[in-house]
Amino acid sequence: MSFTVRRVRADEWEKVRDLRLDAVRDPAAAIAFLHSYTAEAAHPDEFWQERTAGNAAGDSVAQFVAEAEGEWIGTVTVLRWRPGATDHHARAVLEARGDVVGVYVRPGHRGAGTVDALLDAAAEWVRAFGDPALTLDVHVDNARAQGAYRRAGFVDTGLRFTGVIGPELEMRRALD
Numbered sequence: 001m002s003f004t005v006r007r008v009r010a011d012e013w014e015k016v017r018d019l020r021l022d023a024v025r026d027p028a029a030a031i032a033f034l035h036s037y038t039a040e041a042a043h044p045d046e047f048w049q050e051r052t053a054g055n056a057a058g059d060s061v062a063q064f065v066a067e068a069e070g071e072w073i074g075t076v077t078v079l080r081w082r083p084g085a086t087d088h089h090a091r092a093v094l095e096a097r098g099d100v101v102g103v104y105v106r107p108g109h110r111g112a113g114t115v116d117a118l119l120d121a122a123a124e125w126v127r128a129f130g131d132p133a134l135t136l137d138v139h140v141d142n143a144r145a146q147g148a149y150r151r152a153g154f155v156d157t158g159l160r161f162t163g164v165i166g167p168e169l170e171m172r173r174a175l176d
């Protein structure tokens, strides 16, 4: 099935919320997402409205979705970090980079290139600002996600840390 990838619009907060609530109920959620279904489902509408407005505009964060016949089938979000900042794992940022988070493709659409197109959209967005790399953190046991990231040009940086979901490794894709 063909699909298109684009940035979310501010008025699409209900679709952003619904896709996220499906993602955090995925069987792999415990090794994929920092927040639980219970925590995400407790947010009021205003939370999703503000988040979606932030993800739809500006140069700090962007959320991309893959859409097939009107259905949202996958998503990635990119957070841009500048040197001197502290990232979402409370680490000092030494190099400008875009951090990919919230990666999800609906089960019926996996293995069909959706995640590659979403990651390409993230890379293009970050590259346009001149940032040299995309990075992401992935649970050591999330073999499927690691496989998809390797195919999309990410390499293991060797960094290991324990975050709220357990042991994770960092991967990086240089942008030129």
Ligand SMILES: CC(C)(COP(=O)(O)OP(=O)(O)OC[C@H]1O[C@@H](n2cnc3c(N)ncnc32)[C@H](O)[C@@H]1OP(=O)(O)O)[C@@H](O)C(=O)NCCC(=O)NCCS
Pocket: 026, 028, 029, 031, 032, 033, 103, 104, 105, 106, 109, 110, 111, 112, 113, 114, 115, 137, 138, 139, 142, 143, 144, 145, 146, 147, 148, 151
């Ligand atoms: C992670 C995710 C976005 C990847 O998208 P996808 O469409 O499933 O990915 P693909 O099937 O195209 O690619 C997975 C790769 O890993 C490989 N793979 C699949 N299962 C695997 C396993 N158990 N062990 C090792 N490799 C595996 C596949 O062969 C493929 O690699 P290849 O193309 O070189 O053969 C999707 O599976 C998903 O949404 N998962 C649940 C949420 C999640 O884990 N998000 C990531 C958080 S970091």
